[in-house]
Structure formats: C-alpha cells, structure tokens
Amino acid sequence: MPHALHADVLVAGAGPAGAATALGLARLGYGVCVVGVPRPFDACEGISRRVVDGLRQSGFRRALEQIPPPGLRVVDWNGESLARNMESLLWRPGFDAALIEDLQQSGVRVLEARIAAVLHDEHTPGLRLADGTVLRSRVVVEARGRAAPQGRGVGLRGPGTLAVLQSARGAEVQPGSAVFACAEGWVWLARLAGGQRYVQLCVAADTPGLPKRSGLADWARARIAALPAAVAWLEGCVTEGPPAARASTAMLHARPWERGVLRVGDAAMAVDPLSGNGIFQSLSSATTAPAVINTLLRAPDDAALAVAFHSSRLQETFLRFARIGRDFHAAETRWSDASFWRERSLWPDALAAHVQPERIEGAALRPVIEDGLIREREVLLTTGQPLGVWRVEGVAVAPLLRDLPESPAERAALLEARIAEAAPAPLQRQQVQAWFNRHGIQAVREHSSH
Ligand SMILES: Cc1cc2nc3c(=O)[nH]c(=O)nc-3n(C[C@H](O)[C@H](O)[C@H](O)COP(=O)(O)OP(=O)(O)OC[C@H]3O[C@@H](n4cnc5c(N)ncnc54)[C@H](O)[C@@H]3O)c2cc1C
Structure with missing residues (x-):
C-alpha cells in the first residue's frame, strides 16, 4: 500500500544547515516539514562577517537579530600574541530558537519532536519519531549535525x-x-x-x-x-x-546521499572547531542542497550528476579545511613532541592547503547550479578551484579561452575583445579581466572529462 506523504521533503534537525536547506526548498515551491528538538547543552560560538552574509542570503531575519556586533579576537599561538581578527559571539540557544521563528514566518512547518530513526527508502524515505509516529516524504534531509548516527558511513576522520x-x-x-x-x-x-x-x-x-x-x-x-x-x-x-x-573530531561522511536521504551540514562534514568555520561550512552545503534535491525530484535523469556535485563539494571543502587546520597546528611548535600537536600537524596528508600562484589548468565538463538545477557545463579548472569555475561576475569564463592564438599579444587582445562582448558593463568587464590577470590566460582547446 502506498504511504501517505507528510511533506515533499522532511528535514531532520533545525540547526543552521537544516533551516537553510528548508528555506531554500520552500523558495523552490516544495512543501517542507522540519523536525527537531533543541540542543541538549548551551554553547557559545564565534562567527565571522561571512556567516552573517550567508545567513542574510539564505533569507534569515530573526536569526540575524541574535548576532551581536563583532569583538576583538586575541590569538596566543607559538609564543606570539596577535589581535587582528574580529568575531561575533553567538549564544546558540537564542540563535537556534530564532532559526525556527524564521522557518515558521516563511511558511515552513516545524515539528518539535525527537527523531528515533531516519528510514531509508528510494521512493518514500521517512522519519520514525520517538513516540513511534512514522512520517514519509519524497526526500529526507539528514541535518542532525554531529548527533546524526554515522553508521558505517564515516569516510574520513581526523584525530579524536x-x-x-x-x-x-x-x-x-x-x-x-x-x-x-x-x-x-x-x-x-x-x-x-x-x-x-x-x-x-x-x-x-x-x-x-x-x-x-x-x-x-x-x-x-x-x-x-x-x-x-x-x-x-x-x-x-x-x-x-x-x-x-x-x-569535536573532524569527520566526512562517505555516503552523503543514500536511498532517499541527503546529508547536509555537520551530518555530512564536520570540521575541527579550531577553524571557527563550522557554521559557515554547514551553511555552504545547505545552500546548494535545494538545487541537488530539486534535480533528484524534477530531473531524475541527472540524479547521478546532482549526487556527484554534492559529494565532490563536501570532500573538497573538508580536505581544504583539514589542511588549513594541519598548518595552523604545525605553526604551534612549543609542544610539537606532544601527541596532540604531533598528530594534528600531520593529518590529513602532506599536500599544500593553498597552491600558489593560482593558475588555470584546463577546461572540463562539470556539474554546476543553473536555474535551481544541477547541470553539466564547461568550467575552467584552476589550481585553487579544482572543481572548476563556471562564471565570474555572471560571465561564463571557459568559452572565452577557447582556441586562442599562440602569440601572447594576439591572445591577450582576443581575450580582451571577448570579455568586452560578454561583459558590457565597465565594472563587470574590469572584474572578469582582473580574474584572468590573476589566473593567467592559457588557451584551452579540449575538454577533459575527468
Ligand atoms: C566544540 C565545538 C565548537 C564549535 N565552535 C564553533 C565556532 O566557534 N564557530 C562556528 O562557526 N562553528 C563552531 N562549531 C561548529 C558548529 O557548531 C556546527 O558546524 C554547526 O552548528 C553545524 O550546523 P548543523 O545545522 O549541521 O548542526 P547543529 O547545529 O548541530 O544542528 C542539529 C540540530 O539537530 C537537532 N537534533 C539532533 N539529534 C536530534 C534528534 N534525534 N531528534 C531531533 N532533533 C535532533 C539538534 O538538537 C540541533 O538542533 C563548533 C563545534 C564544536 C563541536
């Protein structure tokens, strides 16, 4: 017998990732129900300006009111004391309650209930609540943060x-x-x-x-x-x-999509708290998740592409932050023999966190977000963005480099003419040109699909 659906999409957990995914899905016209209970402990977290921007872009209003002005952050590391950065100190109980108010004001249903299990199913996945109630939907979003059971799905794990x-x-x-x-x-x-x-x-x-x-x-x-x-x-x-x-162990889940259930936020990828970037990262997977789910539901022929988009972004971000964290741990040399510092200054590998200078390495077809769906488009692969850059200031950059002449002077002149045609507004033109000036203008002739 077919199940009666409670909503198009059920979201497990009402933290920043669950709430941002729900708001994005509601904007795409889906009926969404978020199920969650408040965190069992109080916590304070530091956030930077870009989290505030991310929350604003995701459509939060009440949550933004909970963010106090930034204060100075002192870093006492390797015997040096620096006071260069600012961060806002977020009291999570008030912030999390405001996320729920934002959901309710945007017409998203919120159910305060403890989830006992996420039910995997290709067509009608669901949630079993602690009181035994079973809710079904077309897709479930697992956004219970670090509390989401990992099962056998841990892909990469940092030092405990x-x-x-x-x-x-x-x-x-x-x-x-x-x-x-x-x-x-x-x-x-x-x-x-x-x-x-x-x-x-x-x-x-x-x-x-x-x-x-x-x-x-x-x-x-x-x-x-x-x-x-x-x-x-x-x-x-x-x-x-x-x-x-x-x-607080850094963790990347191996299967962010599995039989009807998509993982977002910390449930998919949790970074070491030293990065002070957890909320930003959880928002970043949550803001692209609605396009992934939209593709799974409206363009199922592109389902594999949508899943590849989601997984590759999670993995790339996880490793980038793990390497930045490794270098920060390694910069503290006073206790480099102590196991805490030794282990963390070697994990996850020895690859550079930032490859300098930033260079274009070629063009390829890769999944991107276009009109709320995941589609395959030609992108430029760069040393800093191995997943590819599709558009800069709204201009598709890969076609601009196609079949450029050998001579550097002719090449630069033709690229400039193409940019002028693709970006008629002066500021936009300047910004696209500046991007190429930073990345070099290697001619691109063929796609590589891997
Ligand atoms: C020690 C520590 C310090 C940190 N400091 C910072 C910092 O300074 N700055 C920063 O940006 N990030 C920080 N983070 C990371 C940040 O907390 C997370 O990245 C972020 O909260 C993840 O958001 P989320 O929505 O994925 O998960 P969460 O915010 O964890 O939200 C998950 C929600 O699901 C609910 N839930 C869980 N289980 C169930 C269940 N069974 N039934 C119903 N509901 C459930 C939870 O109560 C919660 O409301 C820190 C993390 C740790 C561990």
Missing part, C-alpha cells in the same frame, strides 16, 4: 578530539574572545555582554587521565590554571552549571 565547555560569570567587560595553546590542546575563551563568560577546552579524546563527566570541571580548571594569560581572562569569575563534553 573532545571539547569541554564551561559557562561562567564575572564583571561586565568589553566583549571579545581569545585562543590560547597549551600542551594538551587549546582553549577558547569568550566574554559576552552582561558579564557572561564561556570557556572551551579542546583536547585529544584519548588524553591520559581525562575524567568522566563528574570530574571534568575540576580537570578543565586545573588545565586552565596552568595558563597565566587565560587565568587573567577569567579573574574573579564564578562557574555556572556543570561542564558539558562535546565531540
């Missing part, structure tokens, strides 16, 4: 990492944050408005002597007491509530 979180309260001071390295790992401290403080200590999950939950507070306090700069940050503070432990 655990974060100990502790809230505290002290005198009201200028909001800001600081990162300090120590022998066992690193500490992130945040001073929020109203005297609220937050401590996050990240260590190896197999740190010798790491106690179970009951001893965690004392253990973390002793570690922080050994860091004079951190002690100064917390002077006069009183801890509030018990500490929480949060799994």
